[in-house]
Amino acid sequence: MNGSARVRIEKMVYGGAGLARVEGRSVYIPFTLPEEEILLAPRSETSEEGRIQSVLEPSAQRVAPGCMHFGVCGGCQYQQASYEEQLRIKETILRTMLERNGVPVPEKLQTHSAEPWGYRNRIRLRLDSFEGRWRVGYVMRGSRVFMEARECPIAAPLLWRAAQAFVASSQLVPAQSREVEFFCDASEQTVQLSLSLNAAMEEMERESPKQFRKLCDAIRVSVPELSGAGLFVRPVTASTKTSKRGVPAEQAEEIEIVAWGEPKLLYKVDALGRKYTHAIARGGFFQVNRYLVQELVELALGERQGGLAWDLFAGAGLFTQALVDRFQQVIAVEVAERAFGSLRDFVAHSSHQAVRETCVGFLRKRVASTAMRKPDLIVVDPPRAGLGEELCGLIAKVEAKEIVYVSCDPETLSRDLRKLLNSGYRLAELHLVDLFPQTYHMETVTVLQR
Ligand SMILES: C[S@@+](CC[C@H](N)C(=O)[O-])C[C@H]1O[C@@H](n2cnc3c(N)ncnc32)[C@H](O)[C@@H]1O
Secondary structure, rough: OOOEEEEEEEOOOOOOOOOEEOEEEEEOOOOOOOOOEEEEEOOOOOEEEEOOEEEEHHHHHHOOOOOOOOOEOOOOOOOOEOOOHHHHHHHHHHHHHHHHOOOOOOOEEEEEEOOOOOOEEEEEEEEEEOOOOOEEEEEOOOOEEEEEOOOOOEOOOHHHHHHHHHHHHHHHOOOEEEEEEEEEEOOOOEEEEEEEEEEEHHOOOOOOOHHHHHHHHHHHHHHOOEEEEEEEEEEOOOOOEEOOOEHHHHHOOOOEEEEEEEOOOEEEEEEEEEEEEEEEEOOOOOEOOOOHHHHHHHHHOOOOEEEEEEEOOOOOOHHHHHHHHHHEEEEEEEEOHHHHHHHHHHHHHOOOOEEEHHHHHHHHHHHHOOOOOOOOOEOOOOOOOHHHHHHHHHHHHHHOOOOEEEOOOOHHHHHHHHHHHHHEEEEEEEEEEOOOOOOOOOEEEEEEEE
C-alpha cells in the first residue's frame, strides 16, 4: 500500500471521475472537481481508482449532494458539483472526445438543459426480501450488491410515491420478485408498474398471478394514478440458459404473463407547435427525461421537411410522429417487439411504413437494391453501442442529403462521426442535451450534411 498523497485534479474524464497523477501514474478519483487539491486515502499499487481522504482545496463549484445515498449508490456521479459546473464538465469531455477522434467541434457547441432534479419518468428498482418485508433499491457503486434506497430525488415524485406504496403492500408481493419498474407521463397524471419475477413461466408459483392483481388493487388505493401493471417472467428456464433464438437468458426480452388495467401509458409531447400522443407499452423504450423530450424532438426535426425520411432505431416513434407531419413518406425501423407494436399501430392505415428488422438488415437490403429511393433525411438514434463500422458504411452509401445522429454515448458517437465525415459529410450542428443530470451520461444531437 502507498501512503496518503496530495494531488491536484487535472481534468474530469468520461465515466464521472477526476484525473490526477501520482508519481507519473494516472489515478481516477470519483466525486472530485477540476483543480481541487485532494488528499488521497492509502491505496493499493495496482488500483487505478483513488479514494478521497479529504478535500484540501475544494472547488468554488462544490455543493452538498442532494441525495442521502450519493457516493454509495451506483446511479449518480456528479451531485458534488453545482449544476452549471456539471454542464461545463460535460461540454469539455464531449469536446475532448470528439477532437481526440479527429472530429472538428463547431465553435458554438449548443447546450440544452432543464430542471436537474425530479426529472426521470422511469425508475427500475431492485427488490430484496428482508425480515418478511420487501425493500427497494439500486446496486452499490462498482458492484452488483443491493443497496436499499430511501429516496431518489432525480425521479419524478409520483414514481417514488408508487414505490413506497409497493413496499407498504409487501405481503402481496410474489416471493420470486426480482425488479420493479415505474414509468409515468411528463405531468405525473398516470403511472405504470412492471414487476419482473426471477423465474421462467414454468417455474412460477401458482399463486403469483392472483396475488399480483391483489397487489395492484392495493397500490391503487393510495396511488390512484396507477393506470396499469404487468407481471413479467423470463422466456427461458435457468437450466436451458438460452432462449429458442439462441439469445442469452439475461438479454432475452421478458414476457408479460399477467396484465392489470390499461396496457399502455399515453405520453403527451407538445413539440413544433403540435400535440403528439405516444402510446408506450410496458417495457417499451421511451426517453427518460420528462422535461427535455420536447426539446429533443425539436432539435432532431428543426425545419426539416421533404419527400422521404428514414427513422432508424425508431423506438415507439418519438421522432416518427413528428416526421410524418413534415415528410411525404416515412419509414421507421425498430427491432424490439414492444416498441415496434406502438410504431405499427401509429402508421396503420397511412402511406408510412414501420419495419421490424435490425437496422443493418434493413440497410443491407436497401443498398443492394437497384430500385432504392434515396431518402432526404436519415435520423439515427442507436443504443449506447452506436452504429459501428458496417452500419456507418451502409449509411454513407445511401448518400442522403442530411443525417441527424441522436446519441447517448460520446465515445461511440466520436468513432461513428469520424467514419461519416470521411465519407463526404460535414458537421453542421452539434447539441449537448442534458437528459441525465447528476450523472456522467449525456445525450447529443448532431446534424451532418453533404
Ligand atoms: C435509444 S432508443 C431510441 C428510440 C427512439 N428514437 C426514441 O427516441 O424514443 C434505441 C432503440 O433502438 C432499438 N434497437 C436496438 N438495436 C437495434 C437494431 N439493431 N436495429 C433496430 N433497432 C434497434 C431499441 O429497441 C430502441 O427502441
